[in-house]
Amino acid sequence: MSPSATQRAIDAVWRIESVRLIAGLTRIVRDVAVAEDLAQDALVAALEQWPASGIPEKPGAWLMVTAKRRGIDELRRRVTFERRRELIGRELEILQQLDQPDLAAQVDDVQDDVLRLIFMTCHPVLSREARVALTLRLLGGLSTPEIARAFLASEGTVAQRIVRAKRTLAEAHVPFELPGREELTERLSAVLEVLYLVFNEGYAASAGEHLIRPTLCADAMRLGRILAALAPREPEVHGLLALMEIQASRLRARVGPQGEPVLLADQDHARWDHVLVQRGLAGLRRAEELSGTLGPYTLQSAIAACHARARSVEETDWPRVVALYDALAALTGSPVVELNRAVAVTMAFGPEAGLELVDSLADVPALRGYRLLPGVRGDILARLGRLAEASEEFEHAAALCENQRERELMLSRAAACREKGPCAA
């Protein structure tokens, strides 16, 4: 194998093994920063040795054994008198594991470790930004520059965010354990929130030149699939994964040839990714089967499924969409959900009813400066033929857009309204 081929193969092994490696090591050293360092050291050892020795038959096991040996050294070095007894016990446990020829026997253990690690990197003691960065780094296997590129931040900022997050976890003595029954729902929703933040940043880039960043969506879905395998009885995990898969199925159709956004109503359904649609609908069924009352992600995926099942906007089951939004609004109390509900009401019961709802949201503080409020109002006004007012709303919306592509879409809608109805006012 040529050096570059070996290098690429090592990258691939790292991509596959790094999560389990870091999770397993965190269990031993109880510190994610040390665990990541040990895993990186093992990777460096592989880079040094594999080009000459060839890639071992079980590269994951090789990395784990190498890292654990170093982990024991690390433990010995750090050991303090009062912790010695505890650590000696753990060292023995590790040595016993190293003696086992086949590490596959420990796979289930490692699976639980991965779940513990997810709960750790999404711990409420961290800020949202820190959770996102640390989760992408330790569980998504993304490098700091990749995370920085994804979130349009400087590498230095992201690197510092990650270092601080690790320190916060250590200083707060956040335990490496699964949350108890009583806090599980809350902690799980923190995890789901992180995955959805990553997905949304890929699906509707909040700033910058490109409308979507599909690799971020792929990363979020991969994490969602890992989580669904780890916590198969949790309906909202399946609900979120289904939501992401159904939304991602439209990625190809959401962007036009010039990089401009294409609205759902104008999308060519033939361009949807049907493998993802089918997976999403199956995931939604699983979530519904496991649920008592549907949770927020399952409700949103049920709404997305209404769109996925419809052959066109006109054939969408809009009254059902409204009913699902009713349930979601009752659950979340979110004004953004109310705004979406207004769109569904417009489609189901006509623009007058929709406009009334939108106008009732005009003074909600949470929606102040939110680009979709004038965007939606403009759309409804255009449907009512009030084109001059619609044009003004679209221009207002454009001024609030941070994404260049979205802004252009709003401006073009404003211009279209002006052209169509110069005397509409």
Next chain:
Amino acid sequence: MRFMVLVPGSPESEAGEMPSTELLGDMTKYNEELVRSGVMLAGEGLHPTSRGARVRFEGSERSVTDGPFTEAKEIVAGYWIWECASRDEAIEWLKRAPFDGGVEIELRQVFDAEDFGEQLTPELREANERLREQAAQN
């Protein structure tokens, strides 16, 4: 990136024999790994070719041949669809599959609409994908 892995048939698969319990166990474990790592999107085994057919195209002629078919090498017995970050990752996953006995497994990247580039005009693309959509809904 999406990949398809094509598993060729064998005299045993063609005879409709189930694999040994051991191989089934290994395969289940392997599939679990793929699922746990978020890589597997789909995967199915196919019935022997005795339950299949081939259609030959010659001008406007269509001639149908019922299975079984003899060239075992050209027979597909199953497939996976994977989502991986790179071709190297897909290869690394494939290397871990529990096959043996000189069998060769083929890995192919699935086309995205973007991969066609200029060759596929918007009209052709639309027509193509409309057909695919109809097929998916039937």
